[in-house]
Amino acid sequence: MANLLTGDLKYDYLSVDEPPVRDERIGGCTAYFGCCSGLKEDFRKGCAQALNRKFSQSGGCQLMLAMGIINTISNIVTIIHSPLGCCSNLAGMAGVRNISRASRGLKTENQTFIHTNLDELDVVNGGIEKLRRAILYADKEYQPEVIAIMNGCVPGVIGDDVDGLVRELQPKVSARLVPVHCEGFKSRFVSSGYDAANHGILKYLIREPKDTDESGTETEYESKERISKTVNIFNVGSNSHKDELELSRLIKKLGLIPRIVPLHASVYDLDRLGEAALNVSICATHDDYMLGHLKERYGTEYVLDVLPIGINCTNRWLRKIAGHFHLEKEVEELIEEETRELIKAIEPFVKVLKGKRAFVGGGETRILTTADFYRSIGMEIVGIKSHNLDRFVQYLLDEIDNPHLPVEVAAGQPAEELNLLKRLKPDIYIGHIGANGWVTKLGIPNIPLFGTTINYMGYSGAYELARRAARALKNTIFSKNISQNTELPLSDEWMQTYPKKNIVRGALF
Template sequence: MSKLTEDLTYDYLSAEAAPTREERIGACNAFGGSCQSLKVGMGQGCTKYNSRKFAQGGGCQLSLALGIVRSFQNSVTIIHGPLGCASTNLSVAGVTKTARILKQKQGTDNVWIHTNLDENDVIAGGIDKLRQAILYAEKEYRPDAIIIGNSCVPGIIGDDIDTLLDELDGQIAAKVVPVHCEGFKSKFVATGYDSAYHGVLKKLVDPVKKYDKVIPDEVADAREKYILSKTVNLLNVGSTSYGDEVELSRLLQALGLNVRVLPLYASIDEISRIGEAALNISICATHDDYLTGHLKERFGTEYVIDTLPIGIKNTNQWLRTIAKFFQLDSEVEQLIALETAQLEKALEPFKKAFKGKTVFVGGGETRIFTTAEFFQSLGMKVLGLKPHNFDRFAVPMIDDIDDPDAVIDVAPGQPAEELNVLNRLRPDLYVGHTGAHAWVTKLGIPTVPLFGQSFNYMGYSGAFELARKAAKKLKNTSFSKKISANVLLPFRPEWYESNPFDNIKEFDNIDNIKEAHIKEAQG
C-alpha cells in the first residue's frame, strides 16, 4: 500500500528455497553511529554495512521459522538436524501452550520430532532418519500437515529433502511442507521468516498449483466482491499477545470489518484459504513482506505494511491506511477522535514521570521505532536505538525520532556492543527485546520488556499499558540500583572505555555523538 512496497517484486516460489535478504532487499546488520548518518547511507543505496571484525553472537533462522510453523493446529514439526537444534522448542513450550489455549477455539498439542543427527550421519547422510520420522509422524498422529525444518547440518552435507518428499508423494495423507532455514546462508536472521512462508505458500495455500505471477482478468471483480464483504486478514506474529489481537480486532470490527487473525495458531484449512480476503493487514514488515507480496501476486490482494500500531500516532496511521482502502474515511476519523481523546486523558497522570527522562530502545526494527516515538510523545528523549537489522521499511521511521544525532547500533545480538553503548549514554529507561534485561540491569538501568505474551502493547489500550508499566518502573528504581551495586559487570573495564563500534567496518565515532548530546543538555 505504501510507496516502499510498490518497487518490490516477489517471484520466488518456483525455487526450492527463499532467497536470502542480502539478495532480496537493501538491508544492513552492522552499523554504529547516528540516525542521520544511517539514513543518508541507506538513502544513497549503501547496503555495505554488514561486516564485523568480531561478532559475539546472533539469532537462529531455524528458531524464527519454527516460531511460525510449529503454531499451526493439528500439525507435526520435524526438526531435521542435531539434538541441539531442537532445544529451543523446550524453552518456548510454556509460551506456546499458553498461546494455543488462548488463541484456539479447539486446542491441539504442539507435537514435534527431531531426527537427532550424529557424527555418522554427517558422513553418511541423514535422509533415512528423516524418511523414518515422516512415516512415523503420519502413522502415529495423522496430522493435517507435517512441517520439516531443515537446519544447518543437513544443508551443509547436502541432504536433498525435496527429492525425498517427491519420493513419498502419494504415501502420506498430510501435506508435507519443507522449510529451508539453514542459517549459514544469510547474516540476516529474519530470512527465517521468508523460509517459513516460502514453504507455506508452496504447499499449504490453495490453489496448490505451479506459481504464476500473472494476475487473471477476473481479479478486479474479485476485489470488488471482497471489498463488499470487508473480510481482512490480520497477520499476527510471535511477539503479539492475545491482548494485542483482541485490541486490534476490536478496532477493525468497529469499522465494520470482518477480521480473521492468522497465520499463527490457525488451522491448516484456514491457512489454505488465506487468499480469500479483501486486504492483508501486517503489523510487522520484517515478518510479513514476503508473505503479503506473494499473496498479492497470486491473488491480487492488496496489503498494508507501512507501520506498526504502537502508540497514538502510529495506531492512527495504521487505521487510516486500512480505512482508505474500504473508503471509510469519515468512520475512521470518528473512531480515532473518540479513542484518542480517551487515551490522552488516561495518559495525563503519567506524563509527569516521563518529563525530562531519557530512553533507549532495542529489538525488531519497526517495533523499536514506533515504541520510541510513543515515549518521545510522552515527553521522553530518545538517546538511542538498537535494531536487529535495518532495511528499506524502516527508513521513513527515522524521521519520527526528533534527535537526528540519536545513537543507532544495528546489531543482531552483540550484547557486549550494546552494553558499552548503554554504559556511555546512561538512559533513565531501557525498553528491549527478550534476553537483554539481565545484562542491562547490571548497569543499574531500569528495564521494561519490548513485548510479552501476558501484556497488551498495541492499539490504544496497549499504549496505556505500556505507559503504565514504564511509569511504574521509573517511580521505583531500587531493584536495578541494588543489582548494579552488588553484581559485577560481565566485561572488563577496558572494554567499556573503548569505542563500542570498533569491530564494525563502517561506523561513526560514538564519542562525537555523545559530546553532541552533552552540549545540547547544557544548552
Template structure:
C-alpha cells in the same frame, strides 16, 4: 522470483539488502547507501541468532502440526525453549488444555554424515504420521543435511502420496544467511507451499468482486508481533468501522490460511516481518496491501487505521473512531505523564517495533537517547528521521546489531538512560547496570492500539516509581567487561568497505 517460484528462500541480505552491523547517529540512517550498509561486518562478534529459531517459533504455533527438524539433535532442541510460550499462547486463545508442541529431529550422527540422511528422514516422516496422527507435518532442513547433499525435495515428493495430510517443507540452513529474520520468510514458504500451492485440493481460486452490502475482509498478519490481547484490540478497532478480520498465519489452521487468499486487503502489523507473504498474496491473488505502519502509539495507529479505511471508503467512520479513542487514551494517561516527562529512554528490539515504540514514548513526553535494532532494512529508515524531528533535531546513537551485548553495555554506559525498554534477554544486561527496565513485548500484554498506549504508559510509570530491584542488582553484580572496553567506541569492531566504524 517471489515466494511462489523461489526454489530456496533467499537471504535477506540479497532480497532486501538487510544490514546486520552499523553504528552511527539516527539522523544519518536515511543518508546511508543501503548496499554499503549491507556489506558491513564485525571483526569481533560475541553473539548471534540462527534463522532456524524464528522459523520454529512460527511453525510450532500451527495447531495439531508436527515439525521435523532434519539435522543434528542440537538444532531440534531449540523447540524446548519455545514450548512454554506457545502453550501459553494457546491458553490465551481459550484452550486451557493445550498440549505441548509436537517437534521431532532426525538426529543425524557421524554415520549419517558419511552415508546420507535421506532414508532416516523418510522413516521419520512416516513414523510421525502413523504414531502421532497430526493434521499436518513440516520438515525443515538444517545445515548438516544440506552440506552432505541430502535431497529434501526428492524425499518429500516420494513420501507425499503415502500420507493423507499436508506435508510442508523448507530449507532453513543457518549458514546461508546472517540475517535471522530470513527465518520468517522460510516459515512463510513452508506454509504457502504446503497449505496452498501444493495442497491436495490445489490453490484456491481468486475471489470475485465484493457483492453489494458485503462487509470487506482484511487479512491481519500476526506473525511474532502480537499476543492474543493485541489481536483482540486490532479486531475490535476494525470491526467497529465495518471490516471483518482474518488473523494468521500464526496459530492458524489450513482452512484459515487458505481463507487468507480470499480477502479484500492484506494488512501488515510489522512490515519487516511480512513483506514476503504480502507480495505473494498481491502477485498471485491480486490482493492490495498496506505495508508501512505498525499500530503502536497514537500517530501510528491513526495512520494505520486510515490507510485501511481509505481502501473501502470508510474514512469518516475511521476518523470518528480515532477521535473517540484518542480522547479516551489521552485522558487515561494523564496521571502518568508527570512521572514520564523528560525521562531518557533507550530502546532495543527488532527494528520496526523499536522505532515505532520510540514514537509512543515521545508522545508521552519522553526523550530517546539511544536505540539498538537487531537488523536494518528499508522499512525502518524514515522512522529514524521522524524520531529526531520530534525531539527538535536532538540526535541519538543507533546500533544495528544481532544482539552483541558488548556493544549494548558500552553504549548504555555512555548515554546513561533513565529507563531501558527491550526484550527480556536485553533487559537482563541493562538491569545488571542498575537501569530500570520494561519489557517491549510479552504475549500477555497489550501493546498495539489505544489500549496498548495506556498499558505502556502505566508500565513505564510503575517501573520508574520502584526501580529497587535493578538498583540493588547493579550495586551487587560486577561488570562483564574490562574497564578498557568502556573507553573505546561501542562500534570499534564494526568495519565497512571504506574504513573502520566511526566513533559514537
C-alpha cells in the same frame, strides 16, 4: 499502498524449492554504530549494507524463527532434520505454544517433535534415509494434517535432497509435507527464517478453497459480502492476544470484519487466506514475503506500514486501512474519540515520564514506533538499538528529527549495547526480554518491549506503555541494589573502548 515500502520488490519465488535469503532479496544493514544522520546517509549510498564486525558475540538462528511460525499450525508434527543440538529450545517452544493457545480460548494440543539426530557418519553418507523413516513414522504414528521438515545447517551443507524426498513421499502419506529451508549459514539476516517458513506455507499448504464454508450453510451472496469486508490481520507472534482483541475492536468499529491469521491456523484456515478484501501487516519484517505472494496469487491488496503502537502510529495504521474501503470520515471520527479518551487517561503517567531519558532496543519497526510514542508524550529518546535495518523502516528513520541520535544495529551483541548504555545513562530501558538482566546490572530500570500476555498495540496498548514505564520509574531501588552488588562479565578495557571500533567495512573471512 504496498509500493511505498516494497518498491521494486517482486514476489514470484514459489516455482523454486527455497526462497532467496534477505541479503539478496532486500539487502539491509546488520552492523552499525554511530548517529542517525550518518546511518541515513550510509543507508542511502548503500554503505551501511556492507558493514560487518571484527568480533561478533552472539546472534539468532533462522531455525528458531521459522519454528515460531510453523509450530503454531494446528495438528502438526515437526521434524528437525539436523544434529541433536538444534532441538535445544523445543521444550520451551512447546510450552509457549500452548500458553498462547490457551490465552485465545483454543484447545491445547500436544506438540510433537521428531529429530533425525544426524551424526558424523551421516555427514559422510547423507541423512536422507533417516529423514525418510522419520516422515513415514510421523504419518503412521500421529496421523497429523501437516508434517513440517525443518532443514538445518548440516543437511544444507552436505546436500540432502529434502525437496526430492518430499515429492517422492507425498503420494504415499496422508499429511501435507512442508519442507522449510532455514539453514542459518546462508544469511546474515536471521529474519530470513520468516521467509523460509512462509515459503513452505505458501508453496505446500495454501490451496484453492472449496466453494462453501466449513458448515456448508453460507450462500454465495453471503460469502461474497463477508469477503468484501474481511480484513486479514497478520500475526506470527509479534502481538499478544490482548493486542489482537484491541486491533479487532478498532476494525469492527469501522464496520469491517477482522480475522487474525495465520497464528494457530488449521489447514482449513490456511486454504482460505485468499478470502479477504485486504491483508494488513503487523510487522513488515515478518509479513512482506507472505503478503506479496498472496497478492500475486489472489490479487488481494495489502497494507505494509507501521506497527499500530502509540497514538501517531495507530492513527496512521487505521487511516491506511480505512482508505482502502473509502471510510475516511468514519476513521477520523474513531481516531478523534479514541485519542481524546487516551490523552485524558494517561495524563497522570505523562507527569511522571515527561523529561525522562529512554533507550529502546529490539526489532526494527517495533523500536521506532515505540520510541515515537514515548517521544510524543514528552520523553527524551537518547538512543535506539535495532536487530537489523532494511528498506521497510527507511521512511521511519527519515522522520527522526534528531540527527545526533545514537543508533546501534546488532542482532544480539550485548557487550556493545551495554557499553553504549553505560555511556548514555538513560533513566529507563525498553527492550526485549533477555536484555533485562544485563541492563539491570547497570542499575537501569527497564520494562519489556514485548510480552505474550501484555497489550502494546492500539490505544489501550499506548495506555499500558505509559502506565508500565511510569510504574518502573516510581521505584528504582531494585535495579540500584542489583548494580551495587553484581558485576558485568566485561573487562574495563572493553567498556572504555568506543564500540564503533568494532565495526568494519566489507566481509570478514
